[in-house]
Amino acid sequence: EAGVTQFPSHSVIEKGQTVTLRCDPISGHDNLYWYRRVMGKEIKFLLHFVKESKQDESGMPNNRFLAERTGGTYSTLKVQPAELEDSGVYFCASSIRINSPLHFGNGTRLTVT
Amino acid sequence: DAKTTQPTSMDCAEGRAANLPCNHSTISGNEYVYWYRQIHSQGPQYIIHGLKNNETNEMASLIITEDRKSSTLILPHATLRDTAVYYCIVRVGIQGAQKLVFGQGTRLTINP
Numbered sequence: 111e112a113g114v115t116q117f118p119s120h121s122v123i124e125k126g127q128t129v130t131l132r133c134d135p136i137s138g139h140d141n142l143y144w145y146r147r148v149m150g151k152e153i154k155f156l157l158h159f160v161k162e163s164k165q166d167e168s169g170m171p172n173n174r175f176l177a178e179r180t181g182g183t184y185s186t187l188k189v190q191p192a193e194l195e196d197s198g199v200y201f202c203a204s205s206i207r208i209n210s211p212l213h214f215g216n217g218t219r220l221t222v223t
Numbered sequence: 224d225a226k227t228t229q230p231t232s233m234d235c236a237e238g239r240a241a242n243l244p245c246n247h248s249t250i251s252g253n254e255y256v257y258w259y260r261q262i263h264s265q266g267p268q269y270i271i272h273g274l275k276n277n278e279t280n281e282m283a284s285l286i287i288t289e290d291r292k293s294s295t296l297i298l299p300h301a302t303l304r305d306t307a308v309y310y311c312i313v314r315v316g317i318q319g320a321q322k323l324v325f326g327q328g329t330r331l332t333i334n335p
Contacts, residue, residue, distance in 0.1 A: 114266070143321060153267065153310075153325040166322060201266050205321060211257070212321050214266030 114215035122221045128190040131218045135204030148198035192222045226313045232330040241298040245311030248292040260307040301333045
């Protein structure tokens, strides 16, 4: 089966611009998660979808971040406007059941200059 | 904040067993211990998990102490491709959700 795919793999934008990251989970996986690692820090949870519904968005850092999963398939994470501290690697993961282990994508490396 | 402590780094010779320790002294009775690893430039990869019994799969074995305050991940025959950062995680998500709290992990280097 195809794994979790993320696009783009790298993105370089200027402060104040907007960037949209995309995640395609494994087909049939209702649970979709976003995590990120900012420079020098640990990987941290951002939010969790069950199908198209946000189950837990307690890790979203502020209202510049907007995650969507229309139709319960792929998800997007938009950062608007981007700030320097948003630089890092954004990971998407999916699981077939809520308590199943996660399958992670290889991440999108975001650089804000 | 991570609920686990792990050594920062470890080395192991290729072909030997790699034993990675993890302390989780504040673990609750219904919390699982998960192990993931991250190979350079890839996303984290699930390895194994357990509650209180020892577990084994095609990748590794997980030994959990009787008091559940610590565990050891065992890679029985380490290869160069096992070089990675290994994360020991106590799952904190409600209702089973995979809201994982990653710490710094152990950087395992397999030497030829």
